[in-house]
Amino acid sequence: MEFSIQRAAAPDDAYMPIWAPLLAFNQQAVGDAQGEAFALNITTPGDNGILGGLWALSLWGSFYIGLVVTPEGARGQGFGTQLMAQAEAEAIARGCRSMWLDTYAFQARGFYERLGFSVFGQIDGPPPMFPRYFMQKLLV
Template sequence: MHARLVEAGQALAEADMPTFLLTLRNEDGTLIGGCKGEIAFRSAHVSELWVDAAQRGRGIGQRLLNAAEAHARARSCTRIHIETRNPAARRLYEKAGYRVFGTLADYADGADYWYLEKPLPPVGLRTDRPR
């Protein structure tokens, strides 16, 4: 996956497309996570999210999602979406406020494939209801 992120970054640098590549490095500069995606029609799509296996469970996936959401908001996106067939990734996304809006049941290897999205209200706008 790391090599795919590097290749994606090089391709994005050469392309004239509304895309993004966000990376996270540790103190010594080693890449420990990243995500890439596209922006179209005020909607952001995270096409890949990767966290080094040794770094999982430390909040890095959440930090990358937060960065992708901030990037999308800064570009006037009103929602962000992602898809996965990994149950652990689905739990991460749902914990971050994403909701399943579609399921492709019994995908290629028998696993379900979930489509998730999250609304992105403008900064400062509350999405919870007062109690």
């Protein structure tokens, strides 16, 4: 069989066809590779439009926080802390041993540190985007 590499015309549409064989490989190699998603939405009363929230994935005893966004008008009111507390409770309920996430220098490192996260890795680059911090919180 002959192979070639081509740029995807619709990168978002290419995700699942690329992910599927990797998932199958992971499943065969170590099992239980699907993961289980978790999400919390921030909305306004009477409107189901999502204005922010949290998205996470539990996999192999770890709880990855992929997205945390508090709407600008709601910042400083404790919503971020509430999101993270609910995510931590869910991680514990799922039997996860740790939570982890990444954040850039211009984002929320101090916020996560106040919640008990610590840096376990860092990628440096040009400011103000970098450094990028990889942070974890042990749950056991």
